[in-house]
Amino acid sequence: MRRRFESFGFLIMCGLLWAGPNQAPTQDVPPQVTAIRLKGQNVTVFEEFPGRVAACEIAEIRPQVSGIIIDRMFEEGARVTAGQQLYQIDPAPYQAAHDRAEADLNKAQAVVTPLEIKEKRFRDLVEIEAVSHQEYDDVQARLAEARAEVAIAKAAVTKARIDLDYTRVYAPIAGTVGKSMVTRGALVTANQSQPLAMLVRLDPVYVDVAASSADLVRLRRQLGTLRDIPVALLLDQDDTLYEHPGVSKFHEVLVDEDTDTVKLRTLFPNPDRLLLPGLFTRVRIPLTYEDVLLVPQRAAQRTADGSLSVLIVDNDGRISRASFIETRALENNWLVKSGLEAGDVIITQGTMGLRSGTIVEPSFEQSAEEAGDD
Numbered sequence: 001m002r003r004r005f006e007s008f009g010f011l012i013m014c015g016l017l018w019a020g021p022n023q024a025p026t027q028d029v030p031p032q033v034t035a036i037r038l039k040g041q042n043v044t045v046f047e048e049f050p051g052r053v054a055a056c057e058i059a060e061i062r063p064q065v066s067g068i069i070i071d072r073m074f075e076e077g078a079r080v081t082a083g084q085q086l087y088q089i090d091p092a093p094y095q096a097a098h099d100r101a102e103a104d105l106n107k108a109q110a111v112v113t114p115l116e117i118k119e120k121r122f123r124d125l126v127e128i129e130a131v132s133h134q135e136y137d138d139v140q141a142r143l144a145e146a147r148a149e150v151a152i153a154k155a156a157v158t159k160a161r162i163d164l165d166y167t168r169v170y171a172p173i174a175g176t177v178g179k180s181m182v183t184r185g186a187l188v189t190a191n192q193s194q195p196l197a198m199l200v201r202l203d204p205v206y207v208d209v210a211a212s213s214a215d216l217v218r219l220r221r222q223l224g225t226l227r228d229i230p231v232a233l234l235l236d237q238d239d240t241l242y243e244h245p246g247v248s249k250f251h252e253v254l255v256d257e258d259t260d261t262v263k264l265r266t267l268f269p270n271p272d273r274l275l276l277p278g279l280f281t282r283v284r285i286p287l288t289y290e291d292v293l294l295v296p297q298r299a300a301q302r303t304a305d306g307s308l309s310v311l312i313v314d315n316d317g318r319i320s321r322a323s324f325i326e327t328r329a330l331e332n333n334w335l336v337k338s339g340l341e342a343g344d345v346i347i348t349q350g351t352m353g354l355r356s357g358t359i360v361e362p363s364f365e366q367s368a369e370e371a372g373d374d
Contacts, residue, residue: 111146317359
């Protein structure tokens with residue numbers, strides 16, 4: 001029996017020697033991985049900035065003449081039209097001043113008429129030397145003085161009429177009037193510091209956005225002058241989207257040195273008067289990136305120096321590690337700035353234990369965007 005086993009082992013050894021050194025051992029099956037092929041696509045990113053509502057127009061109603069308020073002609077909180085009367089100041093003293101100014105005008109005009117007749121008569125007489133030139137010059141001087149008095153009287157009438165008109169306080173703009181600061185019987189003075197009421201136009205309204213100087217540079221590069229760019233509004237109370245879209249109007253030309261921010265002004269319709277001046281909101285500005293690459297965040301690894309890297313599969317199925325620079329995160333993807341190109345195949349699943357140089361067999365997902373949303 002022992003001789004049989006020795007003979008069988010001898011035959012096996014002879015067979016291995018006969019196979020020769022060129023016979024390669026059987027290779028292992030390449031590991032299966034999930035991958036995507038990068039391709040350029042257009043994406044829209046929404047930048048959000050804090051904002052504050054400001055009135056489109058605001059007017060502080062102040063008296064331009066002094067007197068007693070005898071009537072208030074509006075309801076507090078009501079909408080008023082431009083030119084609508086709001087207050088009535090006692091007009092009696094101003095009516096009297098106007099009447100006196102007109103009387104002074106009539107008196108001055110009464111002086112002018114006989115002097116004009118006399119000047120005309122002396123003009124004819126001086127030509128035939130019936131009167132002296134000195135007498136004619138005196139008549140001309142008195143006539144000029146009388147006409148100047150008429151001009152002064154006319155100016156006084158105009159001033160008295162303006163003051164009389166100012167006793168009726170009108171709304172300079174259309175809008176919503178707030179509470180009245182004075183009541184009937186109150187004494188007001190011309191150009192006093194305290195307004196009689198505040199008048200605010202609430203449709204449309206401005207929303208002023210505070211953006212950092214770096215954000216402004218990025219927005220200018222993407223959107224140009226930042227004029228008439230569609231924007232949206234988020235209400236902080238319930239974090240809902242405001243139903244009326246707005247547009248950007250302009251940005252300040254100076255950077256605040258203390259906060260390093262620039263004010264960007266946007267305009268929103270406000271037909272329901274939901275947005276009130278002083279309200280804090282958030283403005284959403286869309287930025288469109290064309291022909292960019294998206295890498296699923298689960299496919300990238302953060303290295304010790306803070307950079308991102310992915311495993312790339314070449315045409316032979318061999319993998320290598322490549323670093324890239326991201327612009328920003330977009331949902332579950334990284335927006336690639338540099339380091340990768342369209343057509344690169346990157347591994348998204350099955351990277352455990354893989355090293356550069358390993359040959360793998362990839363199965364492809366549909367797109368980077370869909371892979372990042374899983």
